[in-house]
Amino acid sequence: MTEKDYDALRTIVGRDFVLVNREQTAAYMYDEVEPEFRPPANIDSIVVKPSDTDEVSEIVRYAYEHDIPIVVRGGGTGLAGGCTPVVESIVISMERLNHIFEIDEKNMMAVLECGVTLMQLLEELEKHEGLGFPVHPGDEGAQMGGMAVTNAGGARAVRHGVMRKHIMGIEAVLPNGEILQLGGKLVKNNAGYNLCQLILGSEGTLAIVTKVILKLYPKEKCSCTIIAPFEDFGDACNAVTDILHSGTIPLAVEYMDKKLFTGTAEMLGLKWQAEKGNSDLMIILSEKTEDRMFEAVETVQNICEKHNCYETLIAEKKSEQDELLKIRSEHYSYIVDSICDSFDYAVPVSEIPNFIADLKHLAEEYHTGNNIVAHIADGNVHGDMWYVDGKVPVYAEEYKKRMYDLVFHYGGTITGEHGIGKIRVDDLKLQKNETELNLMRGIKKVFDPKGILNPGTVING
Ligand SMILES: Cc1cc2nc3c(=O)[nH]c(=O)nc-3n(C[C@H](O)[C@H](O)[C@H](O)COP(=O)(O)OP(=O)(O)OC[C@H]3O[C@@H](n4cnc5c(N)ncnc54)[C@H](O)[C@@H]3O)c2cc1C
Structure with a gap:
């Protein structure tokens, strides 16, 4: 891009809302992907901050006429490198369209x-x-x-x-x-x-x-969080299936390896109260009335007991529930220094026990580990790859593919939530056949014949 392009954009959004200086644009180049696996940003990209739809449209019209790639940046919280400009681009930051x-x-x-x-x-x-x-x-x-x-x-x-x-x-x-x-x-x-x-x-x-x-x-007025500790992971999974069948649908059913619950709590200066067991479920219930809540708690407790759960712990006060949720949410800070890549596979809920057992065996084969965190009632499993001596392991690509083979074996998908972005474009080809990929390419071409919108994302030529 040239000074002429910068001036045209300044005319659309105002001088203050075009950032060309690399010190200013640096904060707009990456999302939350782990540094080792981030797609490298093209640092000649500039940032433009429109204030409304008409300005967005004018910027895009200019880019279209001059064949300049565009990348939209939202909150930058993505986990697939989607908002990183990998070729020289206009990054359109949406922060001012906040009405x-x-x-x-x-x-x-x-x-x-x-x-x-x-x-x-x-x-x-x-x-x-x-x-x-x-x-x-x-x-x-x-x-x-x-x-x-x-x-x-x-x-x-x-x-x-x-x-x-x-x-x-x-x-x-x-x-x-x-x-x-x-x-x-x-x-x-x-x-x-x-x-x-x-x-x-x-x-x-x-x-x-x-x-x-x-x-x-x-809005549902009553909520409560149950911690259900099981010795056996299979029992915990069976309890999840029965809860879903019971008609009492929890707001959330979260699983993390026990060491992540205890370690994260310790990191936060808290204590993970469930001392017994190896496999803890965090079950969040939310109901309109107290009566309904009592009924739901009873149902969940009975099902957990039937599947050999140790005594359940119940948090009713908001402060106690917030503390538990904080432990669940902050686990990433606990592991972040030891992992180089994280995954977001999903399999049918019934396959979760075998899938996770196989993931653990695979990690053992590579003399490494895999921290498992799951939105378990959705079959959505977050796992990771660990550094070896502070470096991305030499077996990274092979190990990832073997994890994916397990995903496919159990009828799953390589991403349940985070998407393909820029970091899984080649991986998508392992899951989709050429017919599907060609349909996607065709759709992209109809919407974006010049290929200027977010190049290198989801699908490539
Ligand atoms: C700690 C943490 C926990 C998370 N947990 C979850 C989770 O449990 N479940 C889950 O699904 N995700 C989770 N995420 C991922 C993330 O929050 C989501 O992907 C989020 O929806 C991305 O929104 P964003 O505005 O930050 O988008 P960005 O990261 O800015 O962009 C994401 C993609 O969307 C495009 N984009 C952004 N805005 C627009 C727009 N207006 N028009 C067109 N394209 C646009 C970008 O170009 C990019 O390709 C988590 C992230 C973090 C950091």
């Missing part, structure tokens, strides 16, 4: 600009008695646009599903600058192909989402 246009209480929907963060939405909903939004990927700095196009999930998916289930409409800017309104405040809408759903989960490769219409839900 909450409407909380429509009658229709139970929210109309939000794409840069509204999850934290901002949750704070706003505090002001609206009885309305909530359930999807919660771990980092509240994620933006609505980013959550939409990564189809974010999180711990509460067991009850509420993933992001695409809750998005009723979007405003999107196509790679030629044209603005589309897709869907709306409609519960039912079967008019033609669902372009809105196609853009959701496309990781910023088909269109730029500038607005979202989200479904809201009645």
Whole structure:
């Protein structure tokens, strides 16, 4: 890009909102992928911060006319390198498109600009008695646009599903600058192909989402967290299946290797109270009334007991529940220095015990370990690869492929939540056949004939 391009962009968004100095742009080059596996950013890329959809459209129109690649940056909390510009690009940062246009209480929907963060939405909903939004990927700095196009999930998916289930409409800017309104405040809408759903989960490769219409839900007033410690992992998994069958659907059912619960608690100056057992489940219940909550707790406890659980621990006070959740959420800080790559596989729930046992055996074969953290009731397992003597192991690629072979053996997917981004583009070819890949390439070409939107993401030529 040249000074002429910078000036054109300054004319659109104002001088203060075009960053070309590398010291200023550095913070916009990476997401949360571990440093060793980050796609290298092209540091000649510049950052532009539009204030509304029209400015986004004008920037994109300029880029389209001048064949300049564009990468959209949301909250930068992604775990697949999606918002990193790998060729010289205009990085469009959405931080100023942060308006909450409407909380429509009658229709139970929210109309939000794409840069509204999850934290901002949750704070706003505090002001609206009885309305909530359930999807919660771990980092509240994620933006609505980013959550939409990564189809974010999180711990509460067991009850509420993933992001695409809750998005009723979007405003999107196509790679030629044209603005589309897709869907709306409609519960039912079967008019033609669902372009809105196609853009959701496309990781910023088909269109730029500038607005979202989200479904809201009645807030549940009572919640409680149960820690259920089992000796045997298989028993814990059977309890999960029975809980799902019981009709009492928890808000979340989380599993972590015991050492992660105890170690993270210690790191935080806390104590993990479940001393017995090797396999602890964290089961979060959320109900409308106290009576329903008592009933749910009883159901879960009975099922756990039937599957040989030690005595369950119940946290009812908000402060106690927050402490437990903090231990679950902060485990990453506990392991971050020892791991070089992390994974996000998903398998059918029934296959979890065999799949995790095989992952552990595989790690033993390589004389390494694999920290297992799982949204276990969704079959979504996070595992990792460890450094050897502070370096990425020489067997990294081979080991990863053998993990994937296990994923495929159990009918799974290489990513349940985090997406393909830039770091798993080659891995996608291991899961999808040429026909599927060609259909994806065709769709990309229809939306983005010049290939300027987020090059090197999800699919390559
Ligand atoms: C500690 C931690 C825990 C996490 N836990 C979970 C979890 O449990 N479940 C889960 O699903 N995820 C989880 N994540 C991942 C992450 O929070 C999600 O992927 C999030 O949805 C990304 O949103 P973002 O705004 O940060 O997007 P970014 O990281 O900025 O971008 C992600 C992708 O979306 C594109 N993009 C962003 N905004 C737009 C837009 N407006 N229009 C078009 N394209 C856009 C980018 O180009 C990029 O390809 C976790 C992340 C962290 C750091």
